[in-house]
Amino acid sequence: MGRTSKKLHAKLSRDGLSDLPTGKVPRRPDMPDVEAWIKQGMDPVHAAYAFVQHITSFFAEGASQLPEMKKFARIVAKAEDDYLPSAPPMSPLTTSFFTTWAFYDLQFDDDTLATCLIESNDVVSMNPDQLDALKKMAASRMGIYQQVGMDGQHVRLRELVTNAEFVCHSTSGYRGKPGELWYVRLLPPLLPDLASYQIVFTTPYILMASMDDWLQFFGRAQPGSGKDATGLHQLFKHGPDVNYWNEFVFKAYHHHQSDAIFLAGIPDLKATLPHA
Structure with a gap:
């Protein structure tokens, strides 16, 4: 872990989560229903990873507003302006390609967004299976x-x-x-x-x-x-x-x-x- 993840963890431990995911994930009403996905025909392993991707996205949404994450927020905001990630024909950068780059590959001060979330999991409280999936996503690459x-x-x-x-x-x-x-x-x-x-x-x-x-x-x-x-x-x-x-x-x-x-x-x- 790098210095940003340690600073962010200290802040969240001291000040709480604000609008970040809290307690037993999920808490927010817009979190997806994994069982519903599977009943609709989604592969269960894919569904588990997609759910953790949503948790990471919610964490990124809240954490990027904090001063400790300003470098991450600045790089991602400029890339969003430059590449307009969505799907063709709007942009060849799909949302899944862009967000996995932003969450798991983009380095700032020896950290990624994922390492910041992993370091703060004692506050966020993902369960062991969710944390294991996040670690696998953090280690992944194209x-x-x-x-x-x-x-x-x-x-x-x-x-x-x-x-x-x-x-x-x-x-x-x-x-x-x-x-x-x-x-x-x-x-x-x-x-x-x-x-x-x-x-x-x-x-x-x-x-x-x-x-x-x-x-x-x-x-x-x-x-x-x-x-x-x-x-x-x-x-x-x-x-x-x-x-x-x-x-x-x-x-x-x-x-x-x-x-x-x-x-x-x-x-x-x-x-x-x-x-x-």
Whole structure:
């Protein structure tokens, strides 16, 4: 944890939660009903993660008003003005892509919004299962995966560079075809004894550049370390600068359909980006 999370925790411990989530989550009337989601056909692991995403969003809404979080609030507000996150055709940055970046990847003073919430959980009082899900989301990142087939109703994705393979539930319903490259955020199983599949938490961005082009990009982006898991994690989690991947999605938009968004080009090759 960084100094911001410690300062925020001290303030919340001293002054209370104000309009932040309190006591047993949820308390607010606009919190979603997870059981209703599942009855409507939503995957239960996805529903659990989506619920924790709502808790984090409510925390962000209140905490961003506090002076301890002014740096976070300033960066996110400018990014919202620049990229207008919603969904195509308004913006290629979907709400799920933008908020997971803001909550789990955006660093300020060695913290993220998620680490601030984790540090303050003795005040917020998420239960152990919710806290475990939040920690998994905090550790997650975007990545590029090749679609390599199906496993029943689930999609099999193999990560470029690491070659790690995952069986995944695609929350948008998009399944694609073998050979496609997906730029997505995967979340691990919450209860491995009940579900062994990953959750594709963001709407899939389907990359139109070739695998060779992307492998060459990794070599340029992280010379000497871009072809290992540590370098890859750093590249996708934080990028060379704070809005690196937001900029790529914004400039690479090509077209979309209801369950997927298609991107053309390579981040560091401006001439390949349709909206550069």
